[in-house]
Amino acid sequence: MRxxxxxxxxxxxxxxxxxxxxxxxxxxxxxxxxxxTLLPAALAIPLFLCAGPIYALLALSxxxxxxxxxxxxxxxxxxxxEQKCKLDLQLIQSQKLAAIGELSxxxxxxxxxxxxxxxxxxxxxxxxMKEAGCGSNTPVGxxxxxxxxxxxxxxxxxxxxxxxxxxxxxxxxxxxLIQAVDMNRLIEDMAKLVEKEARQRNxxxxxxxxxxxxxxxTDPPLxxxxxxxxxxxxxxxIEDRGVITISTMRAGKNAVEFMVSDxxxxxxxxxxxxxxxxxxxxxxxxxxxxxxxxxxxxxISKLGGSISVDSEVGKGTTFxxxxxxxxxxxxx
Amino acid sequence: xxxxxxxxxxxxxxxxxxxxxxxxxxxLDAVGVASGEKAxxxxxxxxxxxxxxxxxxxxxxxxxxxxxxxxxxxxxEVIMLTGHASVESGMQGMQSGAFDYVIKPAGIDDxxxxxxxxxxxxxxxxxxxxxxxxxx
Numbered sequence: 001m002r003x004x005x006x007x008x009x010x011x012x013x014x015x016x017x018x019x020x021x022x023x024x025x026x027x028x029x030x031x032x033x034x035x036x037t038l039l040p041a042a043l044a045i046p047l048f049l050c051a052g053p054i055y056a057l058l059a060l061s062x063x064x065x066x067x068x069x070x071x072x073x074x075x076x077x078x079x080x081x082e083q084k085c086k087l088d089l090q091l092i093q094s095q096k097l098a099a100i101g102e103l104s105x106x107x108x109x110x111x112x113x114x115x116x117x118x119x120x121x122x123x124x125x126x127x128x129m130k131e132a133g134c135g136s137n138t139p140v141g142x143x144x145x146x147x148x149x150x151x152x153x154x155x156x157x158x159x160x161x162x163x164x165x166x167x168x169x170x171x172x173x174x175x176x177l178i179q180a181v182d183m184n185r186l187i188e189d190m191a192k193l194v195e196k197e198a199r200q201r202n203x204x205x206x207x208x209x210x211x212x213x214x215x216x217x218t219d220p221p222l223x224x225x226x227x228x229x230x231x232x233x234x235x236x237x238i239e240d241r242g243v244i245t246i247s248t249m250r251a252g253k254n255a256v257e258f259m260v261s262d263x264x265x266x267x268x269x270x271x272x273x274x275x276x277x278x279x280x281x282x283x284x285x286x287x288x289x290x291x292x293x294x295x296x297x298x299x300i301s302k303l304g305g306s307i308s309v310d311s312e313v314g315k316g317t318t319f320x321x322x323x324x325x326x327x328x329x330x331x332x
Numbered sequence: 333x334x335x336x337x338x339x340x341x342x343x344x345x346x347x348x349x350x351x352x353x354x355x356x357x358x359x360l361d362a363v364g365v366a367s368g369e370k371a372x373x374x375x376x377x378x379x380x381x382x383x384x385x386x387x388x389x390x391x392x393x394x395x396x397x398x399x400x401x402x403x404x405x406x407x408x409e410v411i412m413l414t415g416h417a418s419v420e421s422g423m424q425g426m427q428s429g430a431f432d433y434v435i436k437p438a439g440i441d442d443x444x445x446x447x448x449x450x451x452x453x454x455x456x457x458x459x460x461x462x463x464x465x466x467x468x
Binding site for chain 2: 166169175177178189190195196224225229231232235295
């Protein structure tokens with residue numbers, strides 16, 4: 001992802017603001033802990049006066065125990081809350097993507113038909129021009145400019161068509177076809193494809209493959225698309241000279257992970273939660289549709305996995321993809 | 333199970349003929365044609381499981397041929413073969429429904445493994461369509 005300052009200003013910014021996430025209410029929980037400790041502790045004084053020091057000590061130790069027990073449970077509640085917040089955010093993200101996907105595929109569909117008609121009319125006009133003897137090879141008077149205009153219209157129609165097709169692709173609910181995949185090999189194949197171009201720009205690719213990775217049951221061409229996209233982004237994030245590191249590893253018993261890191265420009269924090277949104281791009285107009293990462297996100301969720309990003313401006317970016325393995329011993 | 337039929341499309345005739353020979357030796361029913369147009373032609377008349385498609389060809393190039401194949405017979409799996417790696421065309425190819433993208437020269441064992449995987453995918457696809465029809 002090439003960083004470019006300033007607004008992108010090409011596509012309508014569809015902003016679906018997530019509902020505010022409830023604060024964990026940590027301070028209220030802490031107050032509860034103090035209260036539950038103070039109660040037996042306060043009892044210690046009248047107990048000391050009425051029943052002697054042993055009962056007071058007993059009350060104090062009850063206070064100490066309740067302090068610790070309450071602290072333990074409050075910690076757990078806080079952690080659960082944090083996890084819930086994270087899941088909520090993920091849910092919002094995927095709901096948002098689904099909503100935008102639906103909307104944009106609807107628009108793409110509507111625009112496709114008039115686009116096809118414009119394209120046809122252009123072809124027809126070219127044909128008429130040729131018949132009238134002023135085709136592209138015979139520049140008669142002002143006709144050559146006319147011809148250039150027609151060609152340009154055709155070119156722009158093609159450009160629009162490319163975008164609408166990508167959008168329709170993005171939203172198409174194609175069920176994955178599951179095959180056994182050697183992840184290291186799949187990734188290495190794509191790395192080789194990127195390596196030549198990377199080397200020309202003084203970008204090295206470092207491999208960190210875990211050798212005994214279980215076979216992953218997933219959709220190979222879809223996964224290739226994701227890997228290639230991430231590698232291409234990593235390559236373009238580096239201006240000149242840098243390293244792309246690809247790692248694969250087991251993640252627990254039934255999952256694998258792969259990471260693509262670059263030493264490139266990094267992504268500013270304010271963009272970090274937008275990079276999976278369709279149409280979000282920092283490339284200049286015409287250079288990218290801003291659909292690459294949202295397609296990746298869509299594919300990985302379809303494959304039952306998750307994708308996340310970590311980035312620091314000036315240092316680089318790491319994408320991590322987590323995939324269920326459904327370990328199958330032996331070959332396909 | 334019917335025979336495994338592979339169509340190879342490449343404008344470099346020497347490469348094409350050698351590859352056809354080598355695949356035939358491995359008991360694959362391989363046929364070679366020298367252009368995208370010829371590929372579409374023969375695909376209209378005959379059934380193939382997997383197509384190996386060169387990216388850079390005069391006339392209809394690899395990506396255009398791929399799109400047309402996927403439009404006419406979506407179940408045919410296509411492996412793109414390229415002499416010089418271009419990431420842009422790789423991404424385009426994968427997005428347009430290619431099964432894999434392989435850089436020349438590819439080892440014959442590697443290629444055959446990929447062919448088998450592509451064919452497995454086609455069979456899975458056909459199976460799914462059959463079972464979908466049964467359920468309605």
